[in-house]
Amino acid sequence: xxxxxxxxxxxxxxxxxxxxxxxxxxxxxxxxxxxxxxxxxxxxxxxxxxxxxxxxxxxxxxxxxxxxxxxxxxxxxxxxxxxxxxxxxxxxxxxxxxxxxxxxxxxxxxxxxxxxxxxxxxxxxxxxxxxxxxxxxxxxxxxxxxxxxxxxxxxxxxxxxxxxxxxxxxxxxxxxxxxxxxxxxxxxxxxxxxxxxxxxxxxxxxxxxxxxxxxxxxxxxxxxxxxxxxxxxxxxxxxxxxxxxxxxxxxxxxxxxxxxxxxxxxxxxxxxxxxxxxxxxxxxxxxxxxxxxxxxxxxxxxxxxxxxxxxxxxxxxxxxxxxxxxxxxxxxxxxxxxxxxxxxxxxxxxxxxxxxxxxxxxxxxxxxxxxxxxxxxxxxxxxxxxxxxxxxxxxxxx
Numbered sequence: 001x002x003x004x005x006x007x008x009x010x011x012x013x014x015x016x017x018x019x020x021x022x023x024x025x026x027x028x029x030x031x032x033x034x035x036x037x038x039x040x041x042x043x044x045x046x047x048x049x050x051x052x053x054x055x056x057x058x059x060x061x062x063x064x065x066x067x068x069x070x071x072x073x074x075x076x077x078x079x080x081x082x083x084x085x086x087x088x089x090x091x092x093x094x095x096x097x098x099x100x101x102x103x104x105x106x107x108x109x110x111x112x113x114x115x116x117x118x119x120x121x122x123x124x125x126x127x128x129x130x131x132x133x134x135x136x137x138x139x140x141x142x143x144x145x146x147x148x149x150x151x152x153x154x155x156x157x158x159x160x161x162x163x164x165x166x167x168x169x170x171x172x173x174x175x176x177x178x179x180x181x182x183x184x185x186x187x188x189x190x191x192x193x194x195x196x197x198x199x200x201x202x203x204x205x206x207x208x209x210x211x212x213x214x215x216x217x218x219x220x221x222x223x224x225x226x227x228x229x230x231x232x233x234x235x236x237x238x239x240x241x242x243x244x245x246x247x248x249x250x251x252x253x254x255x256x257x258x259x260x261x262x263x264x265x266x267x268x269x270x271x272x273x274x275x276x277x278x279x280x281x282x283x284x285x286x287x288x289x290x291x292x293x294x295x296x297x298x299x300x301x302x303x304x305x306x307x308x309x310x311x312x313x314x315x316x317x318x319x320x321x322x323x324x325x326x327x328x329x330x331x332x333x334x335x336x337x338x339x340x341x342x343x344x345x346x347x348x349x350x351x352x353x354x355x356x357x358x359x360x361x362x363x364x365x366x367x368x369x370x371x372x373x374x375x376x377x378x379x380x381x382x383x384x385x386x387x388x389x390x391x392x393x394x395x396x397x398x
Contacts, residue, residue: 052146053146053149053150055210056153056156056157056210056211056214057157058156058157058160058213058214058215059160060160060213060214060215060216061215062215063075063076063215063396064076064163064215064216064396065215065259066080066165066215066218066219066261067259068261068298068299068329068330070328071327071328071329071330071331071357071359072330072359073299073330073359073360074395075395075396076395076396078391078392078395078396079391079392079395080118080359080392080393080395081354081359081360081385081389081392081393082118082119082165082332082359082360082361082362083116083117083118083119083350083360083361083382083385083386083393084117084118084119084120084121084165084167084332084360084361084362084363085112085117085119085120085121085338085362085363085364085365085366085375085378086120086121086122086334086335086362086363086364086365086366087108087112087120087121087122087365087366087367088121088122088123088126088169088364088365088369089122089123089126089369090104090105090108090367092126092127093125093126093127093129093131093132094126094151095124095125095132095148095151095152095155096131096132096133096144096145096147096148096151097131097132097147099131100147100151100154102154102158105154105155105158106158106161106162108366108367109158109159109161109162109164110162111375112162112164112366112375113162113163113164115375115378115379115382115383116382116383116385116386116390116393117164117366117378117382118163118164118165118393118394119164119165119166119167119218119360119362120159120164120165120166120167120362120366121166121167121169121221121265121334121335121362122155122166122167122168122169123169123172123224124152124168124169124170124207125170125171125172125175126172126174127172127174127175127177127180128174128175128180128181128182128183128185128186129180129181129182131145131148132144132145132147132148132151133148133203134182135182135185135186135188135189135195135199136185137184137185137188138185138188138192138195139185139186139187139188139189139190139191139192139194139195139196139198139199140189140194140195140198140199140202141198141199141202141203144202144203144206149210152168152207152210152211153210156211156214156216156217157214159214159216159217160214160215160216163216163394163396164216165216165217165218165219166216166217166218166219167218167219167220167221167263167301167334167362168207168211168217168219168220168221169221169223169224169265170203170204170207170220170221170222170223171186171222171223171224172223172224172225173223173224173225173226173227173228173229173232173235173267174224176190176229176235176236176238177232177234177235178234178235178236179234183236187236187238189246190229190238190242190243190245190246191238191242193245196245196246196249197249199246199250200246200249200250200253201253204220204250204253204254205253205254205257207220208220208253208254208257208258208260209257209258211258211260212257212258212259212260217260218260218261219260219261219262219263219298219299220254220260220261220262220263221263221264221265221301221334222246222247222250222251222262222263222264223243223246223247223264223265224265225265225266225267225303226240226243226264226266226267226271227266227267227268227270227271228267229243230243230271240271240278240280240285241289243280244280244281244285244286244289245289245290247264247281247286247295247297248286248287248289248290248292248295249290249295250262251286251294251295251296251297252290252292252294252295255294255296256294261298261299262296262297262298263297263298263299263300263301263332263334264281264297264301265301265303265334265335266281266300266301266302266303266334267303268302268303268304268308268312269302269304269308269312269323269324269325270311270312272300272302272325273323273324273325273326274324274326275324276312276324279326281297281300282326283295283296283297297329298329298330299329299330299331299332299359300320300325300326300329300330300331300332301331301332301333301334301362302315302323302325302331302332302333302334303333303334303335303336304333304335304336305335305336305337306337306340306341306342309342312324314342315333315353315358316333316342316344316348316349316352316353316356316358317352317356318356319356319357319358320357320358322356327357330359331357331358331359332358332359332360332361332362333353333358333360333361333362334362335362335363335364336349336361336362336363336364337363337364337372337373338363338364338365338366338372338373338374338375338377338378339371339372339373339377340377345380345381346363346373346377346378346380346381347380347381347384349361349381350381350382350384350385351381351384351385351388354385354388354389361381363377363378363381366378
């Protein structure tokens with residue numbers, strides 16, 4: 001991941017404080033983002049809906065929509081394997097400010113398509129002072145500017161043009177870091193039922209309704225690495241009873257208002273498995289919080305970096321169940337270093353995942369936002385999957 005992670009991990013009844021960096025020192029990116037936020041003032045309260053805007057125009061007819069059968073993704077009845085990447089941002093907080101560069105996204109997605117890549121994970125909102133989506137101090141939605149919707153409209157249209165399935169990550173643990181202006185509003189959002197309802201009703205539902213007709217919005221990732229909201233003092237150390245309460249409400253709302261798939265980009269399998277500290281995004285846990293049978297994730301998208309290996313194993317040499325995930329749902333590696341340092345090459349990791357029943361891999365990152373690598377590292381892995389299973393990468397051509 002882009003930041004140095006400080007976690008307190010409990011394994012074998014021993015409390016250990018450890019500092020991990022997935023790919024090296026990326027503090028400059030975080031500091032630049034924080035400086036930008038400190039200079040940004042919240043707008044006056046305004047309309048939070050997108051109803052006044054023209055609906056985006058998509059050419060989708062449903063034939064490229066991703067569905068699930070058992071633990072497999074399908075498109076038009078044919079199996080889909082996520083030969084994916086993370087393109088998390090071009091300019092931090094792209095959508096809803098002056099940071100959005102449509103030319104970048106168009107040219108980069110064209111390059112991904114040419115490389116045989118069929119999916120990208122994009123952070124729709126990166127941190128609290130987002131210019132597009134603002135909360136009141138009490139955690140309720142304050143305003144969402146029109147440009148936020150217009151920029152996301154353009155992203156989805158570009159994705160459709162280049163046949164790139166988007167995993168749209170709505171928020172990140174960065175929202176809750178006390179170094180970022182506005183963090184307290186986001187902690188209030190999680191800690192209040194009324195505020196979390198506001199975020200779901202005024203942002204999540206309009207988001208999924210606005211883009212449900214785009215076949216290439218493959219999934220919504222409700223939060224990037226919520227593990228650190230639980231683990232890290234700088235993120236508030238909020239419990240999963242509150243974090244997953246938001247997940248439960250949002251997942252139910254998305255299922256009730258669209259056909260978009262839902263996941264959570266867990267930072268590690270520790271909180272995504274009953275084999276460790278518990279599966280805090282399981283159907284049972286989410287539904288125990290909401291009382292709603294529509295509160296469930298459609299698939300798991302756990303992240304993996306090499307620091308995890310001695311604690312939680314290695315995912316690429318076995319199936320998801322061997323990695324202690326629930327194998328009844330599709331399982332994807334939602335992040336892993338493009339410049340793989342696991343002892344395997346990234347090509348070997350992608351091929352191992354394909355051969356062992358994982359439903360995709362999304363390397364971090366395709367555009368080199370930190371020192372985890374870039375598309376030059378990913379192209380050989382994507383090409384290998386295209387050699388082995390082209391019909392699963394482009395099932396709409398089958």
